[in-house]
Amino acid sequence: MNAPERVRRKKICSYVAAVFAATAQAHEASPLSADKELSTIEVRARAEDMSGIAAAGSEGVVAKERVAALPLLRPAEALELVPGMIATQHSGDGKANQYFLRGFNLDHGTDFRTTVAGVPVNMPTHAHGQGYTDLNFLVPELVERVRYRKGPYYADEGDFSSAGAAHLDYARKLDDTLASLTYGSGQYGRALLAGSPDFAHGNLLYALEWSHNDGPWQVAEHYRKRNGVLRYSEGTRHDGWSVTAMAYAAEWTATDQIPKRAVEGGRLKRFGSLDPSSGGTTHRFSLAADWAQRSADSQRRANVWALDYALDLYSNYSYCAADIAASGGCANGDQFKQKDRRRAGGFAASHTAYARWGAFDVENTFGTDGRFDRIRPVGLYATTARQVTAVTREDEVDQQSLALYAQNHIHWLPWLRTQLGLRADHYRFDVRSKVPENSGKRSDAMLSPKFTAIFGPWAETELYANWGRGFHSNDARGSTIRVDPVTRLDVDADGNPIRRVDPLVRSTGYELGLRSKPTAGWQTTVALWRLDLASELLFVGDAGITEASRPSRRQGIEWNNLWSVNHWLSFDADLSLSHARFRDSDPAGRHIPGAVASTANLGMTVDALGPWFGALRLRYFGPRPLIEDNSIQSASTTLANLRVGYRLDPRTTLALDVFNLFDRKASDIDYWYESQLAGEPAPVNDIHFHPAEPRSFRLTLTHRF
Numbered sequence: 001m002n003a004p005e006r007v008r009r010k011k012i013c014s015y016v017a018a019v020f021a022a023t024a025q026a027h028e029a030s031p032l033s034a035d036k037e038l039s040t041i042e043v044r045a046r047a048e049d050m051s052g053i054a055a056a057g058s059e060g061v062v063a064k065e066r067v068a069a070l071p072l073l074r075p076a077e078a079l080e081l082v083p084g085m086i087a088t089q090h091s092g093d094g095k096a097n098q099y100f101l102r103g104f105n106l107d108h109g110t111d112f113r114t115t116v117a118g119v120p121v122n123m124p125t126h127a128h129g130q131g132y133t134d135l136n137f138l139v140p141e142l143v144e145r146v147r148y149r150k151g152p153y154y155a156d157e158g159d160f161s162s163a164g165a166a167h168l169d170y171a172r173k174l175d176d177t178l179a180s181l182t183y184g185s186g187q188y189g190r191a192l193l194a195g196s197p198d199f200a201h202g203n204l205l206y207a208l209e210w211s212h213n214d215g216p217w218q219v220a221e222h223y224r225k226r227n228g229v230l231r232y233s234e235g236t237r238h239d240g241w242s243v244t245a246m247a248y249a250a251e252w253t254a255t256d257q258i259p260k261r262a263v264e265g266g267r268l269k270r271f272g273s274l275d276p277s278s279g280g281t282t283h284r285f286s287l288a289a290d291w292a293q294r295s296a297d298s299q300r301r302a303n304v305w306a307l308d309y310a311l312d313l314y315s316n317y318s319y320c321a322a323d324i325a326a327s328g329g330c331a332n333g334d335q336f337k338q339k340d341r342r343r344a345g346g347f348a349a350s351h352t353a354y355a356r357w358g359a360f361d362v363e364n365t366f367g368t369d370g371r372f373d374r375i376r377p378v379g380l381y382a383t384t385a386r387q388v389t390a391v392t393r394e395d396e397v398d399q400q401s402l403a404l405y406a407q408n409h410i411h412w413l414p415w416l417r418t419q420l421g422l423r424a425d426h427y428r429f430d431v432r433s434k435v436p437e438n439s440g441k442r443s444d445a446m447l448s449p450k451f452t453a454i455f456g457p458w459a460e461t462e463l464y465a466n467w468g469r470g471f472h473s474n475d476a477r478g479s480t481i482r483v484d485p486v487t488r489l490d491v492d493a494d495g496n497p498i499r500r501v502d503p504l505v506r507s508t509g510y511e512l513g514l515r516s517k518p519t520a521g522w523q524t525t526v527a528l529w530r531l532d533l534a535s536e537l538l539f540v541g542d543a544g545i546t547e548a549s550r551p552s553r554r555q556g557i558e559w560n561n562l563w564s565v566n567h568w569l570s571f572d573a574d575l576s577l578s579h580a581r582f583r584d585s586d587p588a589g590r591h592i593p594g595a596v597a598s599t600a601n602l603g604m605t606v607d608a609l610g611p612w613f614g615a616l617r618l619r620y621f622g623p624r625p626l627i628e629d630n631s632i633q634s635a636s637t638t639l640a641n642l643r644v645g646y647r648l649d650p651r652t653t654l655a656l657d658v659f660n661l662f663d664r665k666a667s668d669i670d671y672w673y674e675s676q677l678a679g680e681p682a683p684v685n686d687i688h689f690h691p692a693e694p695r696s697f698r699l700t701l702t703h704r705f
Helices: 001-010 063-069 073-081 260-264 322-328 476-480
Strands: 060-063 086-088 100-101 112-116 143-149 165-169 177-183 188-195 202-213 224-233 240-253 279-295 298-315 336-357 360-384 387-413 416-433 439-458 461-473 502-516 522-533 537-538 546-549 552-564 569-582 598-609 612-621 637-649 652-658 667-675 684-691 695-705
Touching: 060 063, 063 073, 063 143, 063 598, 073 086, 073 143, 086 612, 188 695, 202 537, 260 684, 336 387, 416 461, 416 476, 439 476, 439 502, 537 667
Parallel strands: 112 165
Antiparallel strands: 060 143, 086 100, 143 165, 177 188, 177 695, 188 202, 202 224, 224 240, 240 279, 279 298, 298 336, 336 360, 360 387, 387 416, 416 439, 439 461, 461 502, 502 522, 522 552, 537 546, 552 569, 569 598, 598 612, 612 637, 637 652, 652 695, 667 684
16 A cells, blocks of 8 residues: 555545624624523533524533533533544644544544634644634633533534534633643643723723643653633623734644554553654644623624734654665654645624514524635655755645625414524635645535524423534535645556545534423433535645545434533533445445444533532444455443542642543544554554553642632
8 A cells, every 4th residue: 555545544624614604793692682691500510501592402502510520631621511522632732632522533623613712623625624723722710600601503603513503702701810730641721810990981802822742652742832811801702892812832752542452562662752753832822802891682793813923843643664665674664744834804784683574573683704715835854853855846825705695584373483594694715836836726505594483492302403504614625636746747646537626515403302391400402413524525734635535324313411410510421323425335344443332421510519610421432444445443441430529628729630540441533554664574553552641640720809
């Protein structure tokens, strides 16, 4: 098997998913619900009650108290509050996490749209894969709420949101100024200072964060993060404005996934590395402003944002295969660099009018959003010990999108509501490649209708029926490619013609849902869903080419529960089963590599039990097919995390987090592909895994003043 094919086997599909770019602040679950705010006590251990508000059984809002209760090994694990979501890692902590949801291997964020403080996180036409979502800049202590949605049923959601979307909203004002110090296993250290003093006519929110981590790896990670947030705001999120600046920079050394045969044969220890120079550097600077105005019969919103971003990522997954094939030895290895430099900006605006049509309450929302990315350059390079030895491909890309949408919500009867939406998106790509044949311009447009019917409530129960069409965008370079960037031939390494891919590809979603409160304190939701993709287009970032994959269908069931037993104890349980298959026939098989079939996230939270507080989380990540015929599967992973805390006085707390409580020797991630170690006569197909970190501890002292 040749080198590009080896890399293709390694790179579990970078799925690119549907409906196009909007922003977090454009439109919330239902403007009529804007005043439905719960007190701190009411939301201490549960999500907001979405009855009469939500448009689907799989939509929800998680309050800040639940975020604060989580023992987080990495910031992006806050997304595991989205029911069914798994956030894991196959490389160093400075790299974007890997995400799984609803039968998707979302890679580093493809098919799941994420925003923080109104700024999109997903990166289109990214050096490492479409929709790259690096949440390492997230400050969990600032998160006021997490709003999540699943499926292409919302006219105001855009690109990357076919599987779902999450909007992490930062607070405008903190309850107190806080200072926090953390020390833990692997030379982990973190310092945080955050506050929100009154300033002029509003609030000046600030946060300064520094952290360092070596981890359990034989090659110390030396992850160093500097992070800052500064926000000035007046009024509220419904009637006010804010300006937010965020700055994040990091560098690290990565221990990537390793071959199982090397560990079992004693050649490599479980936490060892085959390339000690892998890792990267990154920065993300953003500035955003949002405005909202509410009256008795309308809600207006607008926001703008600008972003400066850079990533240099060094990886080596096949170790010596390409080097041995080219030179007969392994003096240089197969390391490569992915480089991304971009400036991006965008906007969103919406107007919602509340009216009565005869006897019916009506909401009509009209909105627009757009985005522009100027990427100079996006590139792939062969490297040895982080020194560039050859250019595989290098491009300059301008990418633009513009969307218009409308949504109508009518309350027909006390037990019947409908929501009808239509979204129109237009994309334009301009690619200037170092290989002239791969330069060009492409554009595409698509209409995406959506429909929802909500029945109830009856006996504290609502039923939902959803249908919607969306689309996913593809990497711009794949839409103009004509020749292999390495060989300059119009066929790939297998002799198949190089084909340009469509800029936009259709997705269609269906869902039946139920939301109920069977007893006081217990909220439960059930969702039966299906999502069809016309093509799972794949950008192989490690090879610099784009491949068209096959049409697919995913379907499944989710059951989510929150039970607030009393003022100090609550339980939650999120269970998900899915079935993912390619829809066409192929001798290779119909299973989608990396598609997770079952997940579970179980938790217990204790708060205000005298001076004590804490949480216990149990996460199950089921086995996945690693190749299309399902003859090779990953192992399942079950991990438990624990937090135990004590209030030394009303303003000072001490908390101990224990990760991987039972010290399970499990995998964070498994892949199946071909690699070659020094001394091996030929490439070998094998499972390559990134081990879950062993039991570790972190102790945090927090003082509020």
